Amino acid sequence: MSMKITTAFLTLTILASMAFLASLTGNRSLGLGPALAWAAPQQPAEGQKPTTWSSREEYDVYTAMANEKDPTKKLSLAEAFLQKYPNSFVRDTVYVTMMQAYQQLGDGNKALEVGRRALTANPDNIDALTLSAYMFPFVFKGDDPEAATKLSNIENDSKHALDLVQKMQKPANVSDEQFNQGVKARRALFNGMLGFTALQRKDYAAAIASFKASAEDNPADVYTFYRLGIAYISSDPRDYNNAIWSLARSASLAKAGNNPAGAEIERYLKQVYINYHGNDQGLADVLAQAATSPLAPEGFKVAQMETPQQTGNASIDAYNQTFFQLKLGGDRAQKLWDGLKGQPFGVGGFVETVEKGTDAGTYLVRIDILDQSKSADGVYDIELQDSSQPNVKNLSKGDAVHFQGLIASYAAAPNLVITLSGGKINDDDIPEQAKVQPKSKPAPKPKAKAPARKAAPKRKPA
Secondary structure, eight states: OOOOOOHHHHHHHHHHHHHHHHHHHTOTTSSSOOOOOOOOOOOOOTTOOOOSOSOHHHHHHHHHHHHOOOHHHHHHHHHHHHHHOTTOTTHHHHHHHHHHHHHHTTOHHHHHHHHHHHHHHOTTOHHHHHHHHHHHHHHOOTTOTTHHHHHHHHHHHHHHHHHHHHHOOOOTTSOHHHHHHHHHHHHHHHHHHHHHHHHHTTOHHHHHHHHHHHHHHOTTOHHHHHHHHHHHHHSSSOOHHHHHHHHHHHHHHHHHTTOTTHHHHHHHHHHHHHHHHSSSTTHHHHHHHHHHOSSOOTTOOOOOOOOOOOOSOHHHHHHHHHHGGGGGOHHHHHHHHHHHTTOEEOOEEEEEEEEEOSSTTOEEEEEEOSHHHHTSTTOOSEEEEESSOGGGGGOOTTOEEEEEEEEEEEEOSSSOEEEEEEEEEOGGGSOSSOOOOOOOOOOOOOOOOOOOOOOOOOOOOO
């Protein structure tokens, strides 16, 4: 599931988080610009990197760049500084400043690119490591040709960052409690990043271990619990109970924090819950519990839906009898799937959506069969890959259709969806032309009321 986050919200979240970490550890280079004082330059020994300013001019140029509020102007000043002082001892810090500016402009990919330059200049720059780890999940794309390399880089960076955090020394002006909170915040971030890389590689056991370590240090992070839920639901066999609790925790935190991703998370949770339990009864109680604790109570379990009984509806009964066990995962589901793949399947259902396929002239017809799918927008049971019936585009939501195809693949979460290849809708069910909604007739104008007649004056008695 992709998580769509608005650029403005993500920018504010990152900057707020960076400022929070800075305030706890005494590091002022996050969000505020490095507060580096002027000192008379000293000539470095031959072969050594400079450790101070080369001149007062370098310091002044740097200070002007660091204090600039406009991100576009800041980037120009930073580039000019690096061109003039390519070997400056604050080169990596300038790159971090550029990372923040690019993030303010909504260009996360460019921010991460500059982050790599910062870490090339100084692999121990904890600010660059922190910003990179925070932004990476929101801009990473699995179909990126360089995805494997990027995952490897961020994984190595996060492991190195954890070592650095372990060795951090408490500043004199920071209390033990503040320092420990700062250490936990960074440790949670980097463990969460390790969980994310494992999740992308489908190493769900490693992902769960890292996300749990992250959640222990930061029990209030929306995305850690969301991704932990995904790891549990993707495991083999699927761990529905822990998945539901983790997703409920994420949804509760998102709602409490007015996170715009909250609605999407809760919708996903509801699909998982209904897919396992059969309906949404009891879900509100789980959400209320998860809002108060990151850990599920001892023995927490959601009642599993019983094997569906015969309903008398031939399509629903055929779907349940054929595919129900795929929901639960494990060896039994795998054996069932080995026997189902490539077999024909066809029943009747109702159109959910019709979309163009990735190949020219193809369409995806998504079909509801079960009652809970018909009652929820965006939820469906069959995805029919069609390539031979152009008029399927004329179908509308709710149209009754009969279909057939070859069982090609399936997804068990958040709800069971069976994909059929070589799909075909019965020709009699396909309209020749797209339906045209009748235009609503304008409301008739109210008739003008006749003026009220005046009562005749009473005659006075003679």
